[in-house]
Amino acid sequence: MSGEAATIADASAAGHGEAMSEPHCPRLGRIIDALGSTLLRRVAGPVTTDRPVGSVSIYDPADGVDVAADGLLLGVGVADSATATMLLAELRRRGAAALLLKAPMDEAVRQAADAAGITVLEVSRATSWEQLVFLLRTLIDLPERGDAAAEYPSGDLFQLANAIGALLDAPITIEDRSSRVLAFSSGQDRTDEGRVQTVLGRQVPAQYQRLLLEQGVFREIYRSREPVYIPALAEGFKPRTAIAVRAGEDVLGSLWAVVSEPLTEHRRRAFTEATKIVALHLLRDRAGRTADARPRAELVARLLEQTGNPADTARRLGIGGRSVCVLALELDAPDEDCDEVARAAEIRRVADALALHLSALHPSAAATMLGEMVYGLLPLPGSCDGESTAQRVATDFLERMGARTVLHIGIGRAVGEPCDIIRSRADADCVLRILRERGRGNRLATVRSVRPDLMLACLAEAAELDDRPYGDAVARLLRYDAEHRGDLTGTLAAYLEAFGDITKAATAVHVHPNTFRYRLTRLCEVGGLDLTDPDARFEAQIDLRLHRLHRSRTAAEPARSH
Known part of the structure; x- marks a missing residue:
């Protein structure tokens, strides 16, 4: 390992000695540092940065407070001090770590936080709760990868991004091939609007991706083995320097630094060496996700095809006893000269992206591929309109995938029994067929929104049988x-x-x-x-x-x- 790479590894491993003794319990301070002022900040309660954090829970007024000891509770929808004060008292009784809120804190809440000894973190209003859940669970789960984490002295990706950022004196993002943000360093609030939107959305916005594609930036980055300097793309934007992260000839992702001028030669070498360490992380994480996802995908396929015992399969997936909605996705019809290999790779990319998107909303959500179709199972809160919730989730997914991926999504009915999941799938398939018949521009629909067309489809089948x-x-x-x-x-x-x-x-x-x-x-x-x-x-x-x-x-x- 060269001097620059060793420096990065040493910097990102700093402070890990205490955490390594409890690999399953990351510290609250590490989580706050990783997410930084861009997403959340401490506003009340004690500064217990060494407090271990073991889980993330979401407050649901219908179900009451359900948070584990050393857990974080997300106060979704909490907008009054009386509810916040009640939650703080309950968190103290349960031994929880912190309460996360979006509403501004008044003096009553601050006093209650001090009395309960519970840290209160204010979440940026621009941050969606599902995005925050994914970030928090990522940070909590990273140390749980087992002893493999100890093989790499560089720690987790967020610490690695901070270490690279310190050496380059520039805010860093680590992104995958689909321009999804895997980790970012501190200091993002000193960049520009495009970078802030990228960090908050965990995805480079579609309009910026189009600019980069039109100017051939991605092509240049993926062809080069050296950092590529990118002048400001538009007014109000700062320049970037980017470099591909490779494993042999396979491009795993990229590193992006917001800069004011081209890097010096010393920093260019450091940036290049950093990609080797980032590649180790991405390869390790890819292997872990593949090993974890494969059996879950097989279980989802069993439910969708109604093979085996549905109740037992649902229990193994963690969705037994919950309402579930099926999402069916397909790419737009291929052109005559479509590259079959490229299309198969794109379908796989959509399936992986959907699994990642759904897991941010519920740990038991899952996705799978059946032929050229992609299916997702979305567990639903007990007190909500299932179709409306699934529609919001699907709409958000379409926005994150961007305009370059032409997807259609059909949403089936919400069902409460595992044996009925196949009916939700049938609904979703029928909705997709109707979207195809309506033509381009129709990208998403629910059973409820196309019910007249579904009734007509049933009549059409009956009429054909009657000749x-x-x-x-x-x-x-x-x-x-x-x-x-x-x-x-x-x-x-x-x-x-x-x-x-x-x-x-x-x-x-x-x-x-x-x-x-x-x-x-x-x-x-x-x-x-x-x-x-x-x-x-x-x-x-x-x-x-x-x-x-x-x-x-x-x-x-x-x-x-x-």
Whole structure:
């Protein structure tokens, strides 16, 4: 190991002597230092930085306080001092480590924190709770990787980022190939808006990724073995220096430093040497995640395919007794010249990213791949609207994946029994099919949001089995339109959708109301249709929607066949 690498390793290992004696209990001070003022700060209670921290819990008013000794409690939704004071008293009784809140602290809460001997940390309002949960669990779990951590004198990634930042005198981020932030150093508040958004979101924002792609920055970084200096991309931005982290020819990620000018030769060497130590961490973490994720993915597949005992499988996954929602994801239909290997790699990347995203929300959440489909199991809080919660989670995931990954997500119903998870999967698959039929621009939907289309799909299947897809009236109109190149069915659809408002319907099809009245009379003659009969109107509207569904499916089939 060279001098620079040794210096980094020594710096990042500093202060580890005490922590190594209790590898399963990181200290509160280490967590505060790692997250820094960008995410949270101590505002009340004692400065117990050497306090061990063993878990993270979320306060749910419906379930009461459930926090372990030496645990952190996240006061989600706590906005009044009375509730905060109550929580502090309960945390003292349970021997917890700290309370995390977003609301400003008043004097009553500060006094209660001092009396209870509980540290209160204020969370930045720009930080989502799910992001914070992931960060905290990452910091707590890192020492739990066992004795393998002792093989690397560099400590965890956050300490390593701080050590590299100290040598370069620059704020550092360690990112993976998808521009997700794995760790960051202190001092991010001295950078620029782009870096702050990156740290808070744990992902380089989509607009900045596009800038980097358009200017060929990623291509240059991944081709070079040396640090690459990147001038300010836009007004208000500071320059960067970045370098790829490699294992042989495999690019694992990258290191990014916010700088005011190109690095000196000495610092360039230090930055280059640092990638070797970071690579060891990323390889170790990749191996650990793969070993942990594989059996969980297999269990998820069992539930989704209803093989084995669903109750036992759910228990092994840690979701027994909880409501669960299935998310089904697929990439946009491939182009004719699509690289199959690249597409398979992209599907794997989506599956890994989804597993990471869901694990930040619940430790028992999991994801798996079945063919070209990616599925996620999301455990839900007991007192929430399951579909709405899953929709927020899916929307956030789409935003984090960015515009360059064209994904569609179908969300199934919330189910309470393991044996019903297959029904939630069937829902999610049907929702995806409807999104495909609607075409580009439709990226996410729930069962509730597409219920009319789902009902039509059921009717379409029943009609196909009966070999009589349309009623007599609509069937006659369709034959007439085909033979005479007319659009009487379009006139009928406009009339029904306008609830019989001639003026509105005529405007929709861009004709004069008198012309529309003539066409309406003509279609009633051709189709033998009595529009004064509510049952006839209802049957015609269903038949027209079934016809529209059939056309959209026929048009979608060639794209899916590639």
